[in-house]
Amino acid sequence: MNYVTIKDVAQEAGVSVPTVSQVLNNRGRISAATRQRVLDSAKKLDYIPNSAAISMRSSSTKTVGVLVPDINNSYFAYLISLITREFLASGYVCLIGSSSESLEGQDKFLHSLLTQRIDGAILVPQGTASHGLQKFVASGLPLVILDRKVKELADGGRIPIIDADPRPGITAAIEKVKSQGHSRIGFVHGPTSKSPNLLERQQVFIEVAGSQVGSPNAIVASHVSALSAIKDLLSRHVTTFIFGYSPDALEAIRYFHHIGLNIGEDVSIVSFDDIPIFELASPSISVISQQQKLMGNYGVATLLSLMEQRLRGEQQGESFDNLRIPTVFIDRESVGIR
Amino acid sequence: MNYVTIKDVAQEAGVSVPTVSQVLNNRGRISAATRQRVLDSAKKLDYIPNSAAISMRSSSTKTVGVLVPDINNSYFAYLISLITREFLASGYVCLIGSSSESLEGQDKFLHSLLTQRIDGAILVPQGTASHGLQKFVASGLPLVILDRKVKELADGGRIPIIDADPRPGITAAIEKVKSQGHSRIGFVHGPTSKSPNLLERQQVFIEVAGSQVGSPNAIVASHVSALSAIKDLLSRHVTTFIFGYSPDALEAIRYFHHIGLNIGEDVSIVSFDDIPIFELASPSISVISQQQKLMGNYGVATLLSLMEQRLRGEQQGESFDNLRIPTVFIDRESVGIR
DNA sequence: CTGTTAGCGCCTTCAG
DNA sequence: CTGAAGGCGCTAACAG
Numbered sequence: 001m002n003y004v005t006i007k008d009v010a011q012e013a014g015v016s017v018p019t020v021s022q023v024l025n026n027r028g029r030i031s032a033a034t035r036q037r038v039l040d041s042a043k044k045l046d047y048i049p050n051s052a053a054i055s056m057r058s059s060s061t062k063t064v065g066v067l068v069p070d071i072n073n074s075y076f077a078y079l080i081s082l083i084t085r086e087f088l089a090s091g092y093v094c095l096i097g098s099s100s101e102s103l104e105g106q107d108k109f110l111h112s113l114l115t116q117r118i119d120g121a122i123l124v125p126q127g128t129a130s131h132g133l134q135k136f137v138a139s140g141l142p143l144v145i146l147d148r149k150v151k152e153l154a155d156g157g158r159i160p161i162i163d164a165d166p167r168p169g170i171t172a173a174i175e176k177v178k179s180q181g182h183s184r185i186g187f188v189h190g191p192t193s194k195s196p197n198l199l200e201r202q203q204v205f206i207e208v209a210g211s212q213v214g215s216p217n218a219i220v221a222s223h224v225s226a227l228s229a230i231k232d233l234l235s236r237h238v239t240t241f242i243f244g245y246s247p248d249a250l251e252a253i254r255y256f257h258h259i260g261l262n263i264g265e266d267v268s269i270v271s272f273d274d275i276p277i278f279e280l281a282s283p284s285i286s287v288i289s290q291q292q293k294l295m296g297n298y299g300v301a302t303l304l305s306l307m308e309q310r311l312r313g314e315q316q317g318e319s320f321d322n323l324r325i326p327t328v329f330i331d332r333e334s335v336g337i338r
Numbered sequence: 339m340n341y342v343t344i345k346d347v348a349q350e351a352g353v354s355v356p357t358v359s360q361v362l363n364n365r366g367r368i369s370a371a372t373r374q375r376v377l378d379s380a381k382k383l384d385y386i387p388n389s390a391a392i393s394m395r396s397s398s399t400k401t402v403g404v405l406v407p408d409i410n411n412s413y414f415a416y417l418i419s420l421i422t423r424e425f426l427a428s429g430y431v432c433l434i435g436s437s438s439e440s441l442e443g444q445d446k447f448l449h450s451l452l453t454q455r456i457d458g459a460i461l462v463p464q465g466t467a468s469h470g471l472q473k474f475v476a477s478g479l480p481l482v483i484l485d486r487k488v489k490e491l492a493d494g495g496r497i498p499i500i501d502a503d504p505r506p507g508i509t510a511a512i513e514k515v516k517s518q519g520h521s522r523i524g525f526v527h528g529p530t531s532k533s534p535n536l537l538e539r540q541q542v543f544i545e546v547a548g549s550q551v552g553s554p555n556a557i558v559a560s561h562v563s564a565l566s567a568i569k570d571l572l573s574r575h576v577t578t579f580i581f582g583y584s585p586d587a588l589e590a591i592r593y594f595h596h597i598g599l600n601i602g603e604d605v606s607i608v609s610f611d612d613i614p615i616f617e618l619a620s621p622s623i624s625v626i627s628q629q630q631k632l633m634g635n636y637g638v639a640t641l642l643s644l645m646e647q648r649l650r651g652e653q654q655g656e657s658f659d660n661l662r663i664p665t666v667f668i669d670r671e672s673v674g675i676r
Numbered sequence: 677c678t679g680t681t682a683g684c685g686c687c688t689t690c691a692g
Numbered sequence: 693c694t695g696a697a698g699g700c701g702c703t704a705a706c707a708g
Contacts (some may be wrong), residue, residue, distance in 0.1 A: 016679050021703055029677055030352050051453045053701035056684045071419045081409045081436055093450050096434045098419055114387045203383040254620045282592045345690035354695045359687055533697045
């Protein structure tokens with residue numbers, strides 16, 4: 001079961017090999033008659049191009065890499081499905097990798113991306129940059145960083161960074177909460193205190209909530225575990241909880257349920273990240289959405305343009321600003337009247 | 339930023355191109371001195387092999403395709419992370435696709451797999467076989483079908499099918515339920531009545547539960563919506579619910595919560611598929627696990643051996659039995675004493 | 677308008 | 693033990 005080659009098609013159509021290539025790529029001037037004959041033969045033999053051969057000549061593989069922290073996180077699973085769909089539509093194939101595995105596994109993945117001569121990659125980096133990641137970035141490939149910034153990877157603006165601006169969402173959430181009569185608001189930071197994103201969310205909370213309900217009523221709890229943070233806030237008579245990290249919110253929902261507090265009545269909550277379960281939960285959970293769809297779309301569009309630019313042989317002159325997508329507050333049932 | 343080629347390495351090491359190839363592939367007899375010199379040059383220049391060039395000669399791309407129904411389903415997300423990790427460890431890169439999108443999108447993905455000259459694929463097919471899927475299967479590539487059988491794709495045993503045997507799990511679940519004093523057990527089939535898997539689960543339930551608690555007490559509810567099925571079963575004084583499809587169980591949990599029935603006390607439930615949320619829920623949900631990890635491992639191992647076999651030029655003689663992995667009952671908190 | 681020539685990066689004979 | 697020649701499938705440049 002060897003694949004049909006362009007040569008087989010040429011033979012079948014009674015023309016030379018390059019002629020077939022011309023026809024299939026709409027290059028050069030070919031008579032309508034020959035053209036049709038070639039097309040017929042190709043279809044008849046079910047010719048399928050060999051992308052390896054094509055990329056050898058074109059120095060473009062029509063392949064991109066996508067690295068996320070964890071495929072098993074529905075937030076990233078959604079991002080992946082979004083990204084792969086868009087790239088597929090533009091004729092690109094995606095190689096997916098997850099860094100949740102060992103650093104070793106991640107570096108192996110990145111190396112295989114290089115081996116595959118990918119045209120570019122979208123990275124959602126996590127924590128500190130591994131050696132492999134730094135080498136990867138240094139390769140000069142068209143790259144887009146999504147959702148998180150890693151300062152180790154900063155490269156003087158060569159690499160576009162697209163992430164979410166927490167301020168609009170937090171502001172809207174706090175306004176809503178306040179309008180419902182809540183005056184003591186807690187922010188749960190949870191255990192993953194290293195992420196710059198999470199730190200920023202906390203920072204913005206302190207500013208915004210402080211000015212809305214007064215600093216003493218805007219309380220941040222950042223303990224070793226989310227649970228202890230929640231208990232701490234409860235003991236300090238907080239009536240609304242804002243979660244910067246969605247797994248913490250899930251933990252809180254379980255805990256409140258466990259101790260018999262009704263969400264939306266006894267206690268109000270808002271979480272970052274609009275993952276599906278929040279919409280399906282009862283009561284449904286109000287969220288500060290990162291607009292991942294927009295983020296994914298921008299990311300793909302940006303990478304596509306970077307890759308095209310390089311294909312045309314242009315030097316990448318411009319340096320990129322950090323594109324920030326505003327978060328939006330999605331009001332559901334978990335914020336009740338005080 | 340052109341890539342370093344074997345030629346560059348040869349030049350740097352002061353040897354010919356084939357010599358470098360020999361060294362890098364541990365072929366032929368090369369003196370230790372030259373060998374070392376070549377290795378040093380390769381490392382110094384940071385040589386990264388071009389897999390396109392390699393695959394052109396070897397007719398092996400070290401690439402496999404993976405098609406799942408929906409990446410956004412955590413069951414499949416987990417399967418993907420499992421599969422990609424294993425393949426990566428064996429030197430293969432995975433191309434991931436989801437058929438949840440349009441049939442058109444799926445066929446486009448499958449076509450691009452062919453274009454990429456993948457060495458094999460793991461398929462978790464869904465519903466009826468599209469034209470593209472049938473053509474794909476007809477290509478004769480090494481294939482493994484996971485988790486679901488699609489009769490349209492049956493090919494006289496050429497393609498190994500690995501799925502789960504629902505009987506052991508269902509049997510254990512019903513024994514447990516019975517030992518807790520429950521005597522009326524309902525099975526919720528839900529809306530997706532087309533899947534052969536779901537039909538089999540129902541079939542086995544009828545047999546096993548029928549013989550354990552008597553046919554009149556083993557009630558199947560298969561309505562247009564899971565919710566109406568649940569209500570129906572409630573009205574018929576069922577005290578234990580078994581769900582063949584995990585999204586239905588999630589819906590039930592919400593509903594029971596909504597109407598104030600306590601799971602594990604007022605009502606007991608068991609669901610198929612051990613997705614993370616069941617373990618984290620409170621009370622945690624007892625499940626009939628498909629042992630996806632085992633299934634994934636077997637699938638990968640089987641495909642690897644099929645691909646190796648073909649690489650060695652062997653005809654695939656044997657035909658495969660349908661390998662069935664026993665389901666297991668994982669007892670948690672959602673089954674209470676009656 | 678179509679065929680010839682050459683070469684992408686690599687590996688496999690086969691001479692030397 | 694090492695180098696020279698040829699070819700995998702495809703396309704760009706040039707002849708005819």
